[in-house]
Amino acid sequence: MYLEFFGLHRHPFRITPEDDFIYMSQQHSRAYVYMSSAIWSSEGFVVISGEIGSGKTTLLKKTIRNLEGDLKLLNISYTNLESKDLFGLILRKAGIKVEDDSKVAMLFQITDYLERMASEGTPVVLTIDEAQNLTRENLEDIRMLTGMESMGGPSMRVILLGQPELKQSVAAIPQLSQRVKLFFHLEGLTAAETAEYIDYRLLVSGHGGNKLFDDETVREIHNLSKGIPRLINKLCDGMMMCAYSEDRPFIDPFDLKGIRKDLLGEDATGGSHKTPLRKRKEPPRVGSNVSEAADWSGSSKALLRIAEALERIDQRLSQIVPEEKHHNNHHSSGDNVKPLSPGRK
Template identity: 30%
Template sequence: MNADTQVSSHYAPSPHGMYLRHFGLRTAPFGITPDPAFFYRGNTRGELLDALLYAVTQGEGIIKLTGEVGSGKTMLCRMLAERLPPQVDVLYLLNPCLEPDEVLHAIAAELGLELDGCRADAVLRALHGELIARHAAGRQVVLLAEEAQAMPGATLEALRLLTNLETASHKLLQIVLFGQPELQHTLDLPQFRQLKERITHSFTVPRLPQALLNDYLACRLAAAGRMAPLVFTPSALRRLAHAAQGIVRRVNILADKALLAAFADDAQEIGARHVRLAIADSPFHRPPWHAGKLVAGALSALMLLLAAALLWQWLMPGQAAVPRTPRPAQPAPSTLLDSKLAESRGWLARQGPQQLVLHITSLPATETAAAEAFLQQAQQAIGLRDLHVFRLPGAASANAAERLDIVYGSFADRASAEAVWARLAPTSPQKILLNDIGSIRTEMKAVTPAQTGRGAP
């Protein structure tokens, strides 16, 4: 292994940028920013948008739309603003925690009025005058208020009073409230009876059912540039649906992480394992109490870092070390280390010389107990399919000691390897290096049958 193959510790490639080409995408398909280019019309979203457009253009009363956190309310808000006719002026009220006077100033600022320092009654008069002028010019003004469930009661009442601004035949200000289900609970209180009576249209964003999950994923992938369907296996869809509970933001987060996991496996379909990794690596995942730190730690870096960090603690100076067990003169009974060494030699013979691996760590060949414990931990956490162990000579010196090298994966190019490394890098306790299959083969040829106790590979 030479210095040229070391991955710079200051270089962290974008995970999305790495998997886009692998899956034939122009852009990341599962971002959580409400981009209208990714609007999904299924599951009544299209009908809701059409209904909102109709209700706003009618210009009567207050409109309310509620839905769970992450259900797609902000996307509908953005789509509504984008699809409204050109004669409609759209105002946004993004901060729900404003007091009544502050709300009046915020709306005035959205209308381009400079009224800092003015009293509330002066602001209200200026708003009325501006809205009348816009109406006379053939303009319609709509206020989109997000997170309305968090508004103080007095602020909701102030918005209701704004709907009193009208001509003989038209409301001067249309208000659309977007909020979580708690908004309806607030409106059901007796003190908000008048506000509730002003609501002429009320809509609810439904959860995404499992039956439409694959259609939703396909829609997002196509919008991101995917030409052919990307297969999510039935078991992957079931896991994803169960974890997301119909919340599209969760679907996006989990699908994005599942694509990263599949990319790391060099897979072209998303399986249950990839979704399982995504679920355990997501902020809303709560593992059962008996899984505890094992699951959370194992999945923080493609399920590999748990065992690597544990081994690092064993090998660091000043830490309690695992007792060193001298290698017996006669072969010991078969262990996980023995079987993995033999399996890895066969795996090595099948790889192309230009394939790359991530070099996880090395330890003296006499540290069989540490290596065995490492493999046991890795087997429990991630399985051993992509983990390989080789017995190699030490550095070229008279006193060089034989060592055990532990590597991960097999990658066709540096970019693919670095994408996996990028997941390990933020929390990895040591530098992760790249090595190629040809170098490992060359080093192994220097190990004689007498050293290994076995035939050369």
């Protein structure tokens, strides 16, 4: 919605994983190397844990996209499974028709498949996202599969990714934990990395102008998000939406006070602030019949802000559409239609 206004060609702060947008901090680079090594090591078994929104799925997508060489990847992302469902999913990912849906029969099919791949020299890699949802029985089955030996070592390499409790679940099964070659936990970004992360995503999106988020604003974003990339995206997107709705080319840190409650699900007046928010700058306003939110210095509601923003945008569109109709009635050629006003789609 605000792309043209800020001179962007892509949305910079989506919360869905986009691996070409990933900012490779030092810890993300390490996790990527560990995952890549698990794929090509004969004893590859890596567990990557991290908070929600820390970039695990994005890293996995990047790893898969950059795969080269002869291997068979079995990628599973749905993990609310019953006992035998895991075996059924593995067979389907391998392109094998389930002949008998009993667990024993499917195990024999998987065993035959792994032995055939090993004889052909083709590594089989099992990647499971959201692995914290796996049951203990599922984890025991994975342990059994990784224990199957071929001439070159284990028949299957494994990468498990999940929330922090995944590491605890794996550690609770000593026979499985001992087979894991590497455990790695993704923390939130540092304050310096948060600044680089925001600048990087804007750069990839096509922004080449002045710095949008000043140092004070970035510090506050880091404090609120704890450096979690998905939360950084939510806050930055909300602030850019506020700026767009008020026709101002700068980001006002005061907007964080208005949007944080509904974006982060916390009390807008609570929480700790290492960096106090500055007094709000009065931006240039466009014509609007929407009432101003009362008491911006208090706990302003994000929903009201968003409603105002949408109504301003609707008014803009309603002004543009009649203008276009007027010109269309006087010009038969599309080349003569008056373009939209600058800074708006």
